[in-house]
Every structure is written in structure tokens, then in C-alpha cells.
Amino acid sequence: MSASIALRGDNRFAIPQAVKVWKAGAVARPAEVPFSPAPLHFAQDAEIYAEGDEAAYMYKVVSGMVRTCKFQNDGRRHIDAFHKPDDIFGFELGAEHALSAEAVTDCMVVPCRRRTLESQAGQDEVMAMQLYTYAMQSLERTRQHAQLLGRGSAPQKLAVFLLGLVDKHDDEVELAMTRQDIADYLGLTIETVSRTLSNLEREGAIRIAAARRIELTDRVVLRALCG
Amino acid sequence: MSASIALRGDNRFAIPQAVKVWKAGAVARPAEVPFSPAPLHFAQDAEIYAEGDEAAYMYKVVSGMVRTCKFQNDGRRHIDAFHKPDDIFGFELGAEHALSAEAVTDCMVVPCRRRTLESQAGQDEVMAMQLYTYAMQSLERTRQHAQLLGRGSAPQKLAVFLLGLVDKHDDEVELAMTRQDIADYLGLTIETVSRTLSNLEREGAIRIAAARRIELTDRVVLRALCG
DNA sequence: CGGTTTCTTGAACGAGGTCAAGTTGTGTGG
DNA sequence: CCACACAACTTGACCTCGTTCAAGAAACCG
Structure with missing residues (x-):
């Protein structure tokens, strides 16, 4: 596992390595849960999804905290955002996740099929507006983050x-x-x-x-x- | 006008000041154009909208280039994005623009009533998806921008x-x-x-x-x- | 306990900022 | 067309803030 850290670059300080192993007793992978109101549990530093994974789900944080981040070629890590309870993360333009998501602390998240959401949004005006609003919130937060980073x-x-x-x-x-x-x-x-x-x-x-x-x-x- | 620049801070280099005056012969303000396929013209450095303006319209660039930016209290400026032809800008979460938009070069933009777009999106699945996709493109670009600024x-x-x-x-x-x-x-x-x-x-x-x-x-x- | 991870602090270094000219380019009026 | 003014850009010298390198302290855990 530390070999994997080394691969990511020569950082002197270990970046918390996402754990890909599911905890004993943890809920099944999202793929097995078409649209579940049942929250999934992730242990601290567990990987919720990885960069490149199919972006089939979006998630709502119930408890704990989640980070979405990107590992650069030079081994450094950029954290795009921290997500608190009630935040929604996992928005993607393409078919794959451009970022990975990891549990900062032990946490519970509710997965929601992207296809389901998007087809519902196509039929229900309220749902569409809701989805759009969440995306815009994400955009607004990222804009402010960029401002802070730049200046x-x-x-x-x-x-x-x-x-x-x-x-x-x-x-x-x-x-x-x-x-x-x-x-x-x-x-x-x-x-x-x-x-x-x-x-x-x-x-x-x-x-x-x-x-x-x-x-x-x-x-x-x-x-x-x-x- | 130069007094206004000074107000924005003690930058030694003048930040191009947006010109609020409409050019003789320019098309009317968006407020007078409910939903017009007719592009508006803006002269170089003209202000398309200001921070705090009611976010009643979104815009599509036809020709030229537009910048969306934010002036900080310390007088510095953060440019959120440059918009090329076919790009859409003016997405906002709230009722007001959080950024201002200015013409980098002489340019033509097509305004589009936000209310119109959003109500159409509520009825037409394709429109909804389109609007959502544009927002997501904006999000994706801003994310990459933030990564670049941070690291x-x-x-x-x-x-x-x-x-x-x-x-x-x-x-x-x-x-x-x-x-x-x-x-x-x-x-x-x-x-x-x-x-x-x-x-x-x-x-x-x-x-x-x-x-x-x-x-x-x-x-x-x-x-x-x-x- | 001892080992490990996380956090703090110090010293030296360097990338980028600041200050200050100088140069190039462009529009304007003679 | 040139002369001038002004804006945009470049370059140099110096300085500062944040990084890097290196220990050490504190918290955590089996």
C-alpha cells in the first residue's frame, strides 16, 4: 500500500491513501442498489469512487465528511471540495468521474442513480429544477474556491x-x-x-x-x- | 473614470475599465429584448453586465471574446473564464450576477431570458438536459481552472x-x-x-x-x- | 509502553511579487 | 507622413512569502 503512495510521487508527507477494501458488514456496492434510500457506510479514508470510474451515481452526504479530489501526475493532490451532510457530490459532465471521492471521516452517503435522476428530471419540472440548482450550487462553490486559490x-x-x-x-x-x-x-x-x-x-x-x-x-x- | 480605477485599489497597472456607455448605433439593452435571436454588439471593454445586476439573462457568444470576472475588495481582479464563440455564460445560482461580464474584444452575443429558458426546461426534456449540460460544462471548466490555480x-x-x-x-x-x-x-x-x-x-x-x-x-x- | 502518524517549528532557499525603468506599438493631431 | 502621447509590454534588481529540508513534539493506538 505504501508502494502505491510512492507511485503517486515523492511527497514527503504521506497523503492519506484511500482504502479500496470494503469493511466487513458494510453495505453492498452501489451497483447492486438500483435506487436505495438506504445509506451506505464508508470508513475513514475509504474510496467512494475513483477517477475514471463510471459516473453512474451521485451521492448525498448523510453524516460525516467526504472529499472530492484529483491526483496529479506529479504526485500532488488537489482537493476540489469538502462535502458536509446534505451536500450532493458526484456531478459529472462525462460518463466517467473526473475526480475521486473519499471519506474524510467515517460517513454515510445515499447513492442515487444518475440515469434515474436525469430521466426523472426530464419528466418532472420540479425535479429538473432541483437537479439544476444542485449543479449550480456546486458551480458557485467551485468559483469561489478558484478565486481564493488564485488571489x-x-x-x-x-x-x-x-x-x-x-x-x-x-x-x-x-x-x-x-x-x-x-x-x-x-x-x-x-x-x-x-x-x-x-x-x-x-x-x-x-x-x-x-x-x-x-x-x-x-x-x-x-x-x-x-x- | 480613472478615479474609479483608483477606488478599486492601488494597482500600478490599470485594469481595463469596463465602459458602461453604449456605442452609438448599438442594439438596445437586453431588458428591451424579451427573447431575441438578434445578437447584441458590445465594443471592446464594454460591460455586458455587472456584479450585482439582476441575472435575468444568459448569453451565447457569437463572435469575439468575453471575460467573466470579479473585483476583489483589495482592488485586484480575478478572471473566472474567457468565453469564445458558442460558449454560454451568465449562469448564476442566485437572483443576481456574482460576476461581471465584459467584452475582451468587440463582440456579438445573443441574450436569452433566464426565465424563458428555465420554464422551457421544465416542459421540454431536451431543453432541460441541454441547460443542465451547459451548466456542467461550466462546472468542469471551473474545476480544471481551480486545479491549475492551486497547484x-x-x-x-x-x-x-x-x-x-x-x-x-x-x-x-x-x-x-x-x-x-x-x-x-x-x-x-x-x-x-x-x-x-x-x-x-x-x-x-x-x-x-x-x-x-x-x-x-x-x-x-x-x-x-x-x- | 514503543511505534507510528500527525502536527509544529526552525533555517535556508527560491519562485514569484514589487518597484522602477525602458521599449514597443498604436492612435491622434499637425 | 511624422511627432507626440499613451497604453501595452518587457526587462532588471531586489525582496517577500511560501516551499523545502530537517528535526522535534504531541497525539494516537495496538
Whole structure:
């Protein structure tokens, strides 16, 4: 398995390798579930689908968190998005997935046949609008992500990231993902993420209660950083 | 007009300011054209719509080139995409445009009422699928753009950019946009774009016949750069 | 516990940004 | 047609931010 990591490039820090093996007792593969309201379970770092897989399903997150990502030829990884409960992922233009999807944490997702969705959309105006709206939400999020990647400094990127993750009425953020995940999402290195968080803490904008538990102590400062 | 530029930040290089004045003899505003197969004309740097405008129309490019972009609070500009003939732009999730659209060159675009499109999509399966497909194409392009912005070096960004612009059977690229446009699209500065192009020429990958006319002399090298 | 993964911190380096000219190209008026 | 003005582009010198390389600390787990 570590050989497989090496193949992906010479990154010094191991990128969490998606596990392709289904957990004992896990629900059957989507292919065996034409249209199931029954959620599937995926263990942490399990692969939900891979780049190149037939894009036969779309998914809705029920619990946990999912990342959609792309592995570049040089071994680096780009994370396209993190998906929270109620988010829909797996939109594709072509017949195959251009990205892969992996479980950031243990999670439950509901699969939905793409063909079913699309034929329903053809008959039901409401369904069509719904599908279109989900696609547009995905587009809107990706646009904002691109803006951030193109024009943001490291502190800016992290401020936006944290503010986008936190609940409106709770100043505590529980990070489901690793520093490497954050780095690959923000186009930074793991070290820069770590250092920048430390700096933000030094400036009083946040408090790092634990590595994965961050308190936003000064949203004004954070929002100012966003530009 | 230059005061307005200054307001947008302290950039040393003037970002081409969208001209809001309609040219004498130009076609009427879209608002007066419910659903017109008649293309509208926009002069170079004319604003097609602004951020915050009601997103009542989508547009298809007939001729020329259009950029969709966003002006940040710090005065910098992010170019979301360039649109060539046959491309559709103006997709929005909300009621207002989150981006603005401007004519890179003199251009013709066909406006299409969003409400009309969406109600047609509700009735006609083919129309629905078409609209959805256009949105997905936009999503796919934005995803790839985000990947490039997040993980690319300057030479890599320019190699991808040039290869994405050139015709399959012609090694000459006619650049419709300025260096500033390219920089804002690739998340670089105008100087880095200029320097990197010069380097690519020195390495024999391209030949800069004129500032706006580039010949791809070695696609193998360029493709290798893309990673 | 000890081993492993994850995270943090330090020091040196380098790609790209910033600042500052200079050059080329283009449209305008004489 | 040339002279001028202005915009677009290029190039050089220097600097900064983020990466790279290298340890070390902290958290996690069998």
C-alpha cells in the first residue's frame, strides 16, 4: 500500500491513501442498489469512487465528511471540495468521474442513480429544477474556491476556510480533516498551514484548543483578512 | 473614470475599465429584448453586465471574446473564464450576477431570458438536459481552472493556458486578451506572465511573433510542462 | 509502553511579487 | 507622413512569502 503512495510521487508527507477494501458488514456496492434510500457506510479514508470510474451515481452526504479530489501526475493532490451532510457530490459532465471521492471521516452517503435522476428530471419540472440548482450550487462553490486559490495569501486562505466551516452561532470549529487535506484544498503545504494557524493564534484571531479543535476568538480580525 | 480605477485599489497597472456607455448605433439593452435571436454588439471593454445586476439573462457568444470576472475588495481582479464563440455564460445560482461580464474584444452575443429558458426546461426534456449540460460544462471548466490555480507553477499555468487556446491544427495563437487579463486569469502578475513567456521562447517551446501572436513551436515541451 | 502518524517549528532557499525603468506599438493631431 | 502621447509590454534588481529540508513534539493506538 505504501508502494502505491510512492507511485503517486515523492511527497514527503504521506497523503492519506484511500482504502479500496470494503469493511466487513458494510453495505453492498452501489451497483447492486438500483435506487436505495438506504445509506451506505464508508470508513475513514475509504474510496467512494475513483477517477475514471463510471459516473453512474451521485451521492448525498448523510453524516460525516467526504472529499472530492484529483491526483496529479506529479504526485500532488488537489482537493476540489469538502462535502458536509446534505451536500450532493458526484456531478459529472462525462460518463466517467473526473475526480475521486473519499471519506474524510467515517460517513454515510445515499447513492442515487444518475440515469434515474436525469430521466426523472426530464419528466418532472420540479425535479429538473432541483437537479439544476444542485449543479449550480456546486458551480458557485467551485468559483469561489478558484478565486481564493488564485488571489489569496496563506492567512487569507485560512481565514476564509475557517469562517466557511464554522457554525454561525458557535465559535468552535471541529476540523474533520488533516492538515494535509487543508493544504491540498488551499494550494499550500502542510507546513504553511501549520505555521499560519500558529500565527493567527499569536495574533489572537483564533485559539488552537487542540490540533483539530479551533476556536474563533476574533471574527472581526478573521473577516478583515478575507479582504 | 480613472478615479474609479483608483477606488478599486492601488494597482500600478490599470485594469481595463469596463465602459458602461453604449456605442452609438448599438442594439438596445437586453431588458428591451424579451427573447431575441438578434445578437447584441458590445465594443471592446464594454460591460455586458455587472456584479450585482439582476441575472435575468444568459448569453451565447457569437463572435469575439468575453471575460467573466470579479473585483476583489483589495482592488485586484480575478478572471473566472474567457468565453469564445458558442460558449454560454451568465449562469448564476442566485437572483443576481456574482460576476461581471465584459467584452475582451468587440463582440456579438445573443441574450436569452433566464426565465424563458428555465420554464422551457421544465416542459421540454431536451431543453432541460441541454441547460443542465451547459451548466456542467461550466462546472468542469471551473474545476480544471481551480486545479491549475492551486497547484501550478507559472510556466505550467502558461503552458496549459496556451494549449487550451490553440487550435488543434494550427500552431499559431492569436491572443485576444492583454497580459493583465492573462495574469488575472492565472493568478500571476503581468510581469511574471511576460517573463515566463520570454523564458518559454528562450527554451524553444514558443515563438513570440508579436506580443499578441504566439507560435507553439514545440508542443511536446509544452505538454510536458502541464504535468 | 514503543511505534507510528500527525502536527509544529526552525533555517535556508527560491519562485514569484514589487518597484522602477525602458521599449514597443498604436492612435491622434499637425 | 511624422511627432507626440499613451497604453501595452518587457526587462532588471531586489525582496517577500511560501516551499523545502530537517528535526522535534504531541497525539494516537495496538
